[in-house]
Amino acid sequence: MMRSWWSAGRQFSTHTISQPFTVPKPAFGSKSCNVTERILRNVGKNLHNNPKSPLGIIKLRIEDYFNRRFVDSNGKSEFQMFDSMNPVVSTKMCFDDLLIPIDHPGRNMTDTFYFDEKTLLRTHTSAHETELMRAGNLCFLATGDCYRRDEIDSRHYPVFHQTEAARIFKKSEVPEDFLLPDLKQCLEGLVADIFGDVETRWNPDSFPFTDPSLELEIMYNGSWMELLGCGVLRKDVLKNGNLHDHHGWAFGIGLERVAMALFDIPDIRLFHSSDERFTSQFTEGKIVKFRSFSKFPACYKDISFWVNPSFHENNFSELVRDTAGDLVETVKLVDEFKHPETGQVSKCYRINYRSFSRVLTNDEVDEIQDRVRERIEASPEMDLR
Numbered sequence: 001m002m003r004s005w006w007s008a009g010r011q012f013s014t015h016t017i018s019q020p021f022t023v024p025k026p027a028f029g030s031k032s033c034n035v036t037e038r039i040l041r042n043v044g045k046n047l048h049n050n051p052k053s054p055l056g057i058i059k060l061r062i063e064d065y066f067n068r069r070f071v072d073s074n075g076k077s078e079f080q081m082f083d084s085m086n087p088v089v090s091t092k093m094c095f096d097d098l099l100i101p102i103d104h105p106g107r108n109m110t111d112t113f114y115f116d117e118k119t120l121l122r123t124h125t126s127a128h129e130t131e132l133m134r135a136g137n138l139c140f141l142a143t144g145d146c147y148r149r150d151e152i153d154s155r156h157y158p159v160f161h162q163t164e165a166a167r168i169f170k171k172s173e174v175p176e177d178f179l180l181p182d183l184k185q186c187l188e189g190l191v192a193d194i195f196g197d198v199e200t201r202w203n204p205d206s207f208p209f210t211d212p213s214l215e216l217e218i219m220y221n222g223s224w225m226e227l228l229g230c231g232v233l234r235k236d237v238l239k240n241g242n243l244h245d246h247h248g249w250a251f252g253i254g255l256e257r258v259a260m261a262l263f264d265i266p267d268i269r270l271f272h273s274s275d276e277r278f279t280s281q282f283t284e285g286k287i288v289k290f291r292s293f294s295k296f297p298a299c300y301k302d303i304s305f306w307v308n309p310s311f312h313e314n315n316f317s318e319l320v321r322d323t324a325g326d327l328v329e330t331v332k333l334v335d336e337f338k339h340p341e342t343g344q345v346s347k348c349y350r351i352n353y354r355s356f357s358r359v360l361t362n363d364e365v366d367e368i369q370d371r372v373r374e375r376i377e378a379s380p381e382m383d384l385r
Helices: 054-069 125-134 176-195 235-240 255-262 268-272 313-327 362-377
Strands: 016-018 080-084 088-090 114-116 119-121 139-147 159-170 200-207 210-220 223-233 246-254 299-307 328-338 345-353 382-384
Touching (some): 054 176, 125 159, 176 200, 176 223, 176 246, 223 255, 313 362
Parallel strands (some): 080 139
Antiparallel strands (some): 139 159, 223 246, 299 382, 328 345
8 A cells, every 4th residue: 555554383385476577778867757777776676575684574474474364264375475576567557546646746756766657666565456456366465665755764765665465355255344343353463463462553544545544553662653554445446456346455564664663673774784784683584673783973964055946855865865875874954044035945954974884984975975966956956055
């Protein structure tokens, strides 16, 4: 579902479906293309399929729960698992089939990576819902890497991973009032299986593709944590999946959010690190607390510029991230000024640079900052002060 959503014992085969795929060649520089070479280098990494990574451990934990909970009369799991589907999807798959309005901000180029007007990197694994329905799947989990232009801080990254699940029935098999209690019972069981005995609460929410829609929160480390979004699938979504006489439910859960909580990982960039001090701490099937290694000092630089009405912070953040890579830790707005005569708006951002593996020299950071300035100068949205 949308990003804002949204073992011991008997063993089952996950029956994971892998599908080969190709990535189209982007028309870099065209008005309808905003993917970058740096973003495309993440396609195919499939961090969620590494059983020794925190993301892979959480993914397998979720799959194992569904395999144990939902078993047919032959002792086989009712759920089909998909984890290698093409992250390049159409606007129809990602938005139209899910009833996401044409003016929804999630469709904007400020939020989404486009190859062209009709082709993009998926923003959620919900993009595969109707595709899987049309292929005859009624109970499935779809896990994959998703992409979104976003702010820069310790909990946001342009690549994230999500598991989408749906359970669908023929209307003749179960009444409609069965669906919501079944969904709640399933997800409360999933929470208990992953987090243990924690307090939960349900909040009403709103998603284009479910009605009613709910948000599930858990009490974790002394505060409420939003965990996932879910709901009963709208009939028009099911129709788009050629399931006219069916009804069911769906939910979406972010793997990074769960892994950061359970493994106590403080910075989302670490999931993409190949540093052995990070990767060696994790073992398949085990949840352990991350042991922080030496944190090198930060180096910050401020930058000020005038903005025009088309300016969007996500565009600036992506410019910085594309230039500095994972050396940028945070980007924060520290000052804003409106000229009393011209009405022009000036913004000052503080860019915080920090490496996990070494001390960054001031000269090195200055060189990166100069490249950021050069790209701002070339941008139609910003004018350096």
